[in-house]
Amino acid sequence: MLDLINVSYDTQIPNNVGLSNDKKVLKALEKWHPGYINWWNDLIPQNFQESMVYLRTAVSVDPKGWAKFDYVKMPEYRWGVLLAPQVEDRKIPMGEHLGEPAWQEVPGEYRNMLKRLIVIQGDTEPGSVEQQRFLGLTAPSLYDMRNLFQVNVEEGRHLWAMVYLLQKYFGRDGREEADDLLVRSSGSEEAPRMLGAFNEETPDWLSFFMFTYFTDRDGKMQLESLAQSGFDPLSRTCRFMLTEEAHHMFVGETGVGRTIQATIEAMNKAGITDPYDINKIRDLGVIDLPTIQKKLNLHYTLSLDLFGQEVSTNAANAFNSGIKGRYMESRIDDDHQLKDATYKVSTIKDGKIITEDAPALTAINMRLRDDYVRDAAGGVNRWNKIIEKAGVDFQLKLPHEGFHRQIGVFSAVAVDPDGNIISSDEWNKRKDEWLPTKADGDFIQSLMKPVHEPGKFASWIAPPKVGIDNKPGDFEYVKLHMA
Amino acid sequence: MNKPLKQHLIDPEICIRCYTCEMTCPVQAIEHDDNNVVVDASKCNFCMDCIPVCPTGSIDEWRVVNEPYSLEEQYEWMELPEQEEIEVGPEGDADTEALDGAMAALLAEAHKGAGGKAKAPATASKPTVNMYNLGKPAEAKVQGNYRLTDANSDSDVRHIILDFGGQPFPVLEGQSIGIIPPGNDDEGKPHLPRLYSVSSPRDGERPGYNNVSLTVKREDLGLCSNYVCDLSKGDTVKVTGPFGATFLLPSDPEAHLMMICTGTGSAPFRGFTMRRQRETPSVKDSLTLIFGARRQGELPYFGPLKKVPDTFMKKVFAFSREAEGGKHYVQDKLREESEQVAKLLSDPKGHIYICGLRAMEQGVEEALSDIARKQGLVWTEVRDAMREDGRYHVETY
Numbered sequence: 001m002l003d004l005i006n007v008s009y010d011t012q013i014p015n016n017v018g019l020s021n022d023k024k025v026l027k028a029l030e031k032w033h034p035g036y037i038n039w040w041n042d043l044i045p046q047n048f049q050e051s052m053v054y055l056r057t058a059v060s061v062d063p064k065g066w067a068k069f070d071y072v073k074m075p076e077y078r079w080g081v082l083l084a085p086q087v088e089d090r091k092i093p094m095g096e097h098l099g100e101p102a103w104q105e106v107p108g109e110y111r112n113m114l115k116r117l118i119v120i121q122g123d124t125e126p127g128s129v130e131q132q133r134f135l136g137l138t139a140p141s142l143y144d145m146r147n148l149f150q151v152n153v154e155e156g157r158h159l160w161a162m163v164y165l166l167q168k169y170f171g172r173d174g175r176e177e178a179d180d181l182l183v184r185s186s187g188s189e190e191a192p193r194m195l196g197a198f199n200e201e202t203p204d205w206l207s208f209f210m211f212t213y214f215t216d217r218d219g220k221m222q223l224e225s226l227a228q229s230g231f232d233p234l235s236r237t238c239r240f241m242l243t244e245e246a247h248h249m250f251v252g253e254t255g256v257g258r259t260i261q262a263t264i265e266a267m268n269k270a271g272i273t274d275p276y277d278i279n280k281i282r283d284l285g286v287i288d289l290p291t292i293q294k295k296l297n298l299h300y301t302l303s304l305d306l307f308g309q310e311v312s313t314n315a316a317n318a319f320n321s322g323i324k325g326r327y328m329e330s331r332i333d334d335d336h337q338l339k340d341a342t343y344k345v346s347t348i349k350d351g352k353i354i355t356e357d358a359p360a361l362t363a364i365n366m367r368l369r370d371d372y373v374r375d376a377a378g379g380v381n382r383w384n385k386i387i388e389k390a391g392v393d394f395q396l397k398l399p400h401e402g403f404h405r406q407i408g409v410f411s412a413v414a415v416d417p418d419g420n421i422i423s424s425d426e427w428n429k430r431k432d433e434w435l436p437t438k439a440d441g442d443f444i445q446s447l448m449k450p451v452h453e454p455g456k457f458a459s460w461i462a463p464p465k466v467g468i469d470n471k472p473g474d475f476e477y478v479k480l481h482m483a
Numbered sequence: 484m485n486k487p488l489k490q491h492l493i494d495p496e497i498c499i500r501c502y503t504c505e506m507t508c509p510v511q512a513i514e515h516d517d518n519n520v521v522v523d524a525s526k527c528n529f530c531m532d533c534i535p536v537c538p539t540g541s542i543d544e545w546r547v548v549n550e551p552y553s554l555e556e557q558y559e560w561m562e563l564p565e566q567e568e569i570e571v572g573p574e575g576d577a578d579t580e581a582l583d584g585a586m587a588a589l590l591a592e593a594h595k596g597a598g599g600k601a602k603a604p605a606t607a608s609k610p611t612v613n614m615y616n617l618g619k620p621a622e623a624k625v626q627g628n629y630r631l632t633d634a635n636s637d638s639d640v641r642h643i644i645l646d647f648g649g650q651p652f653p654v655l656e657g658q659s660i661g662i663i664p665p666g667n668d669d670e671g672k673p674h675l676p677r678l679y680s681v682s683s684p685r686d687g688e689r690p691g692y693n694n695v696s697l698t699v700k701r702e703d704l705g706l707c708s709n710y711v712c713d714l715s716k717g718d719t720v721k722v723t724g725p726f727g728a729t730f731l732l733p734s735d736p737e738a739h740l741m742m743i744c745t746g747t748g749s750a751p752f753r754g755f756t757m758r759r760q761r762e763t764p765s766v767k768d769s770l771t772l773i774f775g776a777r778r779q780g781e782l783p784y785f786g787p788l789k790k791v792p793d794t795f796m797k798k799v800f801a802f803s804r805e806a807e808g809g810k811h812y813v814q815d816k817l818r819e820e821s822e823q824v825a826k827l828l829s830d831p832k833g834h835i836y837i838c839g840l841r842a843m844e845q846g847v848e849e850a851l852s853d854i855a856r857k858q859g860l861v862w863t864e865v866r867d868a869m870r871e872d873g874r875y876h877v878e879t880y
Contacts, residue, residue, distance in 0.1 A: 063507055063532035070763065071736075220501075243536055246501035250538035253499045378500050378517070385561070465497055466540035470734065472605050 014080030016061055017164070028167040029081075032178055039182050040156065041075060043129060048136045049075050050481035053149045054468070056247075058082055061240055069469045071479065077153045081164040084239035092230035093329050094336040095322040102232040106169045110321050113314075114231055115170050117324060119177050120194055121226065122162030123184060124219060125155045127198030128211070130186035135208055138448035140458035144205070146468065146477035147251045151212065154244045161237045169233065196406065197302040204444045205461075206259060206287060210299035213252025213379060218306040220245045221327055221372045228325025253379045254464060256296075260383055261462035262286050264390040275394040282443055285459035289387070289394045291444070294436045296396060297417060300376065301404040307369040310345050310408050315364040326364065327371040343367055346401065347409050351421060353402055373398065404435065452480060489582065489613060490551045491522045491529065494563050497541035504533035504542050519558050524551035529614050530651040543609055547579060581726040582613040586661065589678055590727055596837065596844045596877035597870050598863065604733035604834060604873040608685075611653045612726055617676065620663055620721040621650050625714045626694060633780030639701040640747060640783050641712045642682070645720060646694040654695055654725040655685050656732045656754030661723035662697075664707045676723045677707035680838070680878070682750035684758035698750040698783055730836070730878045736763040739833045741824065743813055743847055745775040748839025749783055751878070755836075756796060770796035771823065775813040775843070777804040814846035821854045828855060828865050834874045841879040 012030060013019060019026045041049065052071040061082050090102040106114055129152045139145035159181060166174035184191045192199045197215050202208050223245060227238040266284040267275070275281070281288040308315070318324040319338070326332060334341065341360035346353060360367070377398055384395050400419030402410035414427035417434055436444075447460045455474030457463050467475055493504070493513075498520055505513040505520065512526035513533065533542050546552075546566050580594075580601075581587040594601040603610075615621040623645035631640045654660065661676025668674055683696040701712040714720065732755045733740075742752040752772060759770060776782035779802060788798055799820065801811040817824060827833030837847055852862035869875035 063534075063536055067535040068762075242506075243503055246499075246503040246536070247538040249501050250499050254539070468540075470540060470543070470606065470608065472735075475606075475735070 013160075014078045015082065015164075017081050017083055017168075019081065022168075025164070025168045028175055028178075029164065032163060032167070032175075035179070035182050036079075036156075036160075037075065039126065040129075043133045044074065044152070045134070045136060047481050048149070049073065052479040052481075054146055054471075054475075054477045055150055055153060056469070061085060066243065067469075074149060074153060077156075079153070079157050079160050081160060082157075082240050083233065083236035086232065086236060090232060090235075092322040093228050094325045095230070095320045096337065097230055097322040098336050100230075100322075102230050102235070104232055106231065110231075110323055111170070113318060113321065114234070114323055115166070115174065115177065117226065117318065118162050118165050118234065119181070121222060122159055122166070122177075122181050123194045124198050125159040125162065126181060127184075127186045127193035127195075128202075128216070129155050130193075131198065131200070131202040131211070132208060135202065135205060138205065138450050140205060140448075140461045141451050141456060141463075142454055142477045142480075143457075143464060143468070143475075144255070144461070147247075147255075148208065149478070151248050151251055154247065157244070158241050161241055165233060165237060195306055197306055200302060203441060204448050205255070206292070206295055206444055207299070209252050209255030209259065210295050211252070212248045213256055214296075214299040214303040214376060215306070216245065216248040216252060217376055218303045218372060220249065221368055221375070224327050225324050225329075225368060228329040230322030253382070255461075256292070256379075257383055257386055258462040258464065259287055259460060260289070260292065260386050262457075262460050263289060263292070264387055264392045265462065266459075267392060268390055273392070275392055285447065287444060287447065287460050289392075289396070291436065291440050293396055294434060294440060296380075297399050297404065298435050300398055304369060304372075304401060305405060305407040307372065308365050308407060310347070310366040310369075311358055311362045312365050313362060316359075316361040319361065319364050324364075327368055348413060348421075353415070353419060353421065369401075373401065399434070488524075488548060488551065489611070490524050490546050490548050491527045492544045492546055492552065492557065492563060493520050493522060494541040494544050495519045495560050496562050497539050499539055499541075501538065503536045503538070507533050507536045514554070516558050519560060521554050521557035523554060528651055529611055529653065531611070531653050545609070547582060579612065580728045581724075582616075585675055586613075586678070586723070586726050590659070593678075593878045593880055594729065594876075596841070596848075596879050597875055598866055599870055601729035601876065602870060602873040603729045603731050604735075604738065606733045606735040606738065607731035607873070608655055608734055610655045610658055610725065610728045610731060612658075612724070612728055614652065614725065615723045617663065617673065617723060620676075620723050621647060621652055623647050623652075623695075623720050623722050625716055625718040625720060627716060628712075628714050631698070631783040633778075636778070636781050638746075638777070638781045639712060640781070641699050641701070642783070643697045643699055643711060643714060644683075644688050644694055645697070645722065646692070647722075648693065650693075652693060652695070652722075652725070653685070654681055656681070656683075656758050657730040657751040658725040658727040660695065660697075660725055662707055662711055663721040663723065664710045665721075674706065678724075678726065679711075680747075680750040680754075681725075682753040684754050684761060686761065690761060696753075698747045698753070700747045729873075730838075730876045732758055733834060733873075735832065736766050737769065737832055739769045739771075739827060739830060740836065741771045741773070741827055741834070742836045742838075743773045743817065743843075744837070745813060745839035745843050746781075747783065748837075748843075748879075749774060751838055752836070753784060756791065760791075760795070764795070767794045768797075771799070771820070772796055773799045773801065773813050773816050773820070775801040775803065775811075775816075775839070778802055779805065812846055813843060814850040817847060817850040818853065821857070824851070824854050825858050828858070828860065828869070831872070831874075835869065835876070837877045837879065839879060844877070844879050 055072050056067045056069050058066050061084055092100050092102055135148055136145055163178040166178045184193055186193050187199050202211055223238045223242050227235050229235045263286040266286045270284055272280055275289045278288045338360040342357040343360040343363035344355045345358040345363050345366045346355050380396050387394055399417035402415035403417050405411050414422050414424050416422050451458050454476040510526050512523045580590040626644040626646045629642045631642050632638045659678040659680050661678055663676045664674045679697045681695045682698040688694045688696040699708055699711045702708045744752055799816045801813045801816045803810045855862040855865050866875055
């Protein structure tokens with residue numbers, strides 16, 4: 001009998017899907033593998049490729065074998081194909097096929113829709129590694145460097161996960177799509193990544209933390225929805241990816257939190273009480289809270305755009321056909337078909353922002369975005385607690401959902417962070433108050449000096465409260481290769 | 484529920500509310516509201532499935548309590564409450580070895596050779612203690628019972644394998660379990676458990692199996708040791724524990740371990756070595772074993788030990804009754820290795836472990852004193868500092 005819990009290493013590609021008995025897919029993946037390794041090797045600076053990084057690797061998909069930590073060179077990380085265990089007699093949880101047995105093969109009538117969703121998800125994974133490729137050079141500590149690389153190798157593995165689905169279930173065009181995932185490239189003129197946020201630069205570590213907090217959180221919501229899919233292999237893939245994705249959320253939330261911590265500690269030490277005394281605070285080698293707010297505004301709004309149009313027939317079709325569910329579908333108490341349900345959707349009428357009822361089926365994106373906003377707000381509250389605890393009078397805020405939007409109903413108007421529609425003149429006049437300027441970016445960049453001594457941290461970021469894998473504070477998370 | 488008990492909690496200041504633990508928990512013991520993620524003490528069965536999946540480490544928090552914190556209380560928390568003073572042993576803290584007086588006293592006695600309150604290595608994993616006790620023991624099935632010593636020797640040391648089946652029994656290398664011998668004592672009360680060190684690593688005698696091994700010597704008139712040594716495959720045994728929270732393996736792969744033992748004192752070191760072999764087989768020159776017995780044929784695991792490469796673990800044997808070569812004791816070997824021992828004393832990653840009969844303590848202590856003196860150090864000061872650092876561990880009986 002096949003062992004589908006423990007990862008098998010009998011092929012070049014670690015997996016728990018019985019690849020060694022699936023010659024055709026194994027061959028396709030082995031053909032794809034060198035291209036992937038080349039992509040990785042061209043991407044990450046050489047001395048990091050040679051360094052020993054304390055990474056976690058799954059040796060099985062059950063909780064016991066899920067997190068094995070050891071030093072490994074990144075190119076030797078065992079990227080593999082890991083699916084959460086199959087749930088016996090799993091039923092399709094929503095849409096018109098509600099209650100029917102989950103599909104183990106691609107249903108013909110939904111083939112294209114399914115493929116497109118997988119390709120879009122797959123495209124974001126290498127995109128973020130590309131965006132973050134140079135961050136290792138300015139890591140504020142070995143701890144942070146390790147976390148960056150952990151995020152990177154896992155995004156790489158998520159690409160593998162999607163490529164496996166494409167090659168296993170979508171024949172020749174699946175293989176072509178898999179190849180194209182390595183052709184497109186973040187920020188490229190000719191072949192950019194498919195979604196806007198994945199073509200933005202990640203120029204500094206605060207951007208990285210904001211990205212992992214806000215943009216990877218969109219990824220988490222999308223994976224949650226895809227984990228509900230009636231197409232069982234996709235569901236199982238996404239369920240396992242979610243466990244890894246939690247680490248990315250952690251890097252974002254604690255990264256921003258530690259940045260805030262360093263700022264308020266420095267302010268308190270210097271006796272500065274006014275958080276808007278920006279120049280004096282910056283002279284302390286930390287990032288002032290108003291600038292952190294601006295970075296938050298930027299990354300939050302770029303991430304909101306990832307949810308697409310508020311009202312969308314594509315989303316309705318995906319739900320109705322049982323391909324993509326809602327966030328935590330199984331915990332929602334309704335008919336899971338949305339026959340007559342309505343949902344409140346933001347829209348603009350007569351120059352005013354209003355909400356109106358729309359058929360819940362077409363408002364799936366809006367609902368997921370609302371779930372996202374709630375989820376994202378939690379961490380912001382926890383950041384505010386750090387500030388409050390230190391006695392500094394300042395609160396971070398999520399801006400209004402209409403602020404700085406390029407996609408959806410708000411893309412047609414200018415909205416300030418409080419949700420007032422303003423003229424484009426006023427927007428242009430004031431946007432530097434709300435979004436990071438080049439000067440802000442230059443200042444943050446000036447702080448990005450690498451720190452390589454174990455247990456030491458750059459001035460602008462506080463040490464973590466708990467080490468990875470319960471390691472002590474001065475643990476050498478990366479043994480740097482010195483060329 | 485027994486009191487006091489160990490309660491599993493989540494640190495709300497470190498948790499990022501990803502709810503991965505909640506999705507992982509097989510018994511739905513974890514839930515959340517808009518504020519916190521909390522653990523229901525009446526449902527949590529310490530299976531530990533939630534520990535590795537947590538990205539933050541916030542899940543690995545435990546408090547010894549008389550009354551478990553309710554869900555409502557936990558939902559209100561902004562931070563974890565301090566450990567309250569509970570009457571278990573001298574102090575209730577992270578190094579609480581056992582929650583019931585008798586077991587805690589046994590372990591305190593075993594560890595007293597360290598010269599002060601024992602402390603776990605800084606990087607050791609957090610142990611679970613007292614999941615099972617006299618009132619609610621676990622039931623294990625005997626999977627095997629093998630004699631380790633030569634057939635013609637009067638020393639009968641046995642390798643016993645116990646399987647816990649579906650019952651969670653999270654045990655770390657260096658921890659002990661209690662075996663309850665059947666029957667009653669003179670006063671008609673059930674016998675108290677006897678403690679035995681496990682000699683297998685945390686993921687099982689066989690990797691991935693829920694089994695442990697023990698290394699037990701038959702003692703003349705020993706009630707429990709005779710019971711254990713006579714067990715046959717398929718027998719059922721009542722087990723308490725796990726116990727012990729200090730005589731543990733550092734997780735740091737670079738920690739250098741010197742393990743000094745006699746006879747069945749090798750049990751925890753077998754666990755340590757196997758853990759290292761499974762986890763970091765490529766690490767070299769960081770394990771040293773100094774192992775004493777009367778004769779080669781009475782040294783438990785002599786055969787398998789010889790197969791461990793010297794680069795992975797340096798092995799020094801001391802035989803006190805072998806026909807040829809004179810009498811050797813572990814302290815003699817320690818002196819021969821004095822250069823390396825001296826290095827360990829001052830290395831912040833150097834650990835010394837001593838395990839075996841109480842009688843070995845004095846000789847070892849003397850050898851260590853001599854080695855320290857030659858370095859211009861006072862052994863008791865070095866020892867106390869190392870112990871405070873979690874780098875000096877003694878378990879003798």
